[in-house]
Amino acid sequence: MVTTTRPSNLVPCHVQDLPEGCRSCPVRDLGLCAALDDSELAGLQRSVWHVTFEPGQAILTEGEPARHIFIVIRGAAVLQKSMVDGRRQITSLLLPGDVLGTGCDGTYGYSAEALVRTELCRIPNRTLDQLCARYPHFERHLRETLGHELCEAQSRLLWLGRKTAAERLASFLLMLAERAEHRGEARNPVRLFMTRNDIADCLGLTEETVSRTFTQLVNRNLIRLPRRGEVLIVSEPALRDLAEGQLERNAGVSRSPV
C-alpha cells in the first residue's frame, strides 16, 4: 500500500510578470476570470503573477499559511493528502482553468504537486477578498466553483467507498473525457496526464490493480490503449453503464452466451 513518492524536482519556480494583459490569457474565459469583464480584470492584473513549476515540484504544502490562490493556466497538477508512512491519496486533478489554494483556517488543507511543467496565475488572498467585495457576480462565481468542487469530492467519495476497481477506472476515464470537452478539447482519445502509480493513488488502488483493470477493459472491448498516456473509449455508453454499476460485475470478454 505504501507508494514511493516522486523525487521532488528541485528546479526553482520561475516567476515572471505577465507578458501581456489578462485579456490574452489562455484561460481568460474558462475559470473564475470568466466572471469578470476586461475593465474589471484590468485592476486585477497589477497584483497577479505567473509562476511555473516543473514536474514533481510542490506548488503548495498542507499546513502552510494560505496567502494566495492559484489558477492553472497550462499543464496539469494534483491535490493530495498523505500519511506519515507514505500512503498517498490524490483528491483532485487540476487542469487549465481550475482553482487551488482555497484554505481552511488560514492554512492550506492539502498539498499540490505539478504533474508536468505547469504554469499558474497566483492571486493574493487580499486581492481575492477585494474582488469579492467589489463584484458580487465574481463572488457568486467563486462560491459556485467551491460548491462544484465539493460536489465532485463527494462523487469521488462514492467511487472510493462503494465502487469496484473497474467501476472506479471507468468513472475516472469518463470524468477525463467530460473535462476535456469542457475545456474545448477532443472528448474521445482521452489524455491521462498521469502514470499508473498516480492513477492508483487517485482511485485508492495499487498500480498493479490499475494495470490489470486497464487490460480487463481492453479485453471487454470498452477501451483501447493506442499509445502511452492515452485511452480510446470504444463505447462510451457501455463504459458509463460500467461506471454506474449497471453491468454485471464479472462480465468478462464478450462471449456468445451458448
Added chain:
Amino acid sequence: MVTTTRPSNLVPCHVQDLPEGCRSCPVRDLGLCAALDDSELAGLQRSVWHVTFEPGQAILTEGEPARHIFIVIRGAAVLQKSMVDGRRQITSLLLPGDVLGTGCDGTYGYSAEALVRTELCRIPNRTLDQLCARYPHFERHLRETLGHELCEAQSRLLWLGRKTAAERLASFLLMLAERAEHRGEARNPVRLFMTRNDIADCLGLTEETVSRTFTQLVNRNLIRLPRRGEVLIVSEPALRDLAEGQLERNAGVSRSPV
C-alpha cells in the same frame, strides 16, 4: 454491498415561524450566523423559516433545483450519494451549526437525510446572495466554511482510499470527539448518532466489518462500548496513532512480547 435504505418516513415536514428572534437561536454563535451581529441578523429573520424532519426523511434530494440553504439547529443528518443498485456513501455528518444545500449548477449535488428528529433553519438563496453582497465578512465566513468542508471531504477521501477498516473507524471516532468539543459538549464519551449500517456507509465498509472492528478496538483496549450509540475512548493518543497508521497493522490484544 447493497444496503437496504431506511423506509422514508412520510410525516410531512413541519414549518413554523421563528418563535423568537435569531438572538435566542441555539446555534446563534456556532455556524454562519456567528459572523453577523444582532442588528444584521434582524434583517435575516424575516425571510427565514424553521423546518423539522423526522428520522429517515429526506431533507433535500440530489438533482433538485437548489433554492435554499439550511443550517442544522437541533438533531443530526447526513449528506449522501447513492447508486441505482442501492449502494450508498455517506459523505458528511451534519450536526448543529453545520450548513447544507450549497448547490452545484443550480441543483443540489447530493441528498440529505435526517438521522433523528432534526430542526433546521431554511434560508432562501436570494437572501444568502443579499447577505454576501451586503456584508463582506459574512461572505468570507461562508467561503471559509466551504473551504473547511472541502478540506474535510479530502481527508475523508484519504480514509476511504488508503486506510484500513480499523484506521477508518479510529479516524471517525476522533472526528466525532473533536466535533463534540467544538460544539461545547463533552469530548470523551462519544455519541455515535448512527447505526452500524450508517457508519458502514460512511466508512465504505459493511456493517459486519464495522461491528467486528468495534470489538477489535475493544479487545485492544482502545475503546469501550458502555451503552448503545456511545463509545468511551480509553486512550485517545493510542487511538490517534492507530488512525494515522502509526500502529503496526496486526497489533492484536496487548500481549507481553515474550
Added chain:
DNA sequence: CGGCCGGTTGACAATGGTCAACAAGCGTGG
C-alpha cells in the same frame, strides 16, 4: 549497448465482503 523507468503479468496472501445464525434491547399487547 546498457540501464532505467513505466507498465504488465503471475502466484500467492490478506483484508474485507457475503451469507447465515443468533443474541440483546425495546416497545407492544395480552
Added chain:
DNA sequence: CCACGCTTGTTGACCATTGTCAACCGGCCG
C-alpha cells in the same frame, strides 16, 4: 408482568477482490 416480535448488533464460516512480491517487457536516453 411477561411474552412476542422487530430491529440492531455480534459472531462464524467461507469466499472474492484487491494487495504484495517478484519477474519480465519495451521504449527511451545517455
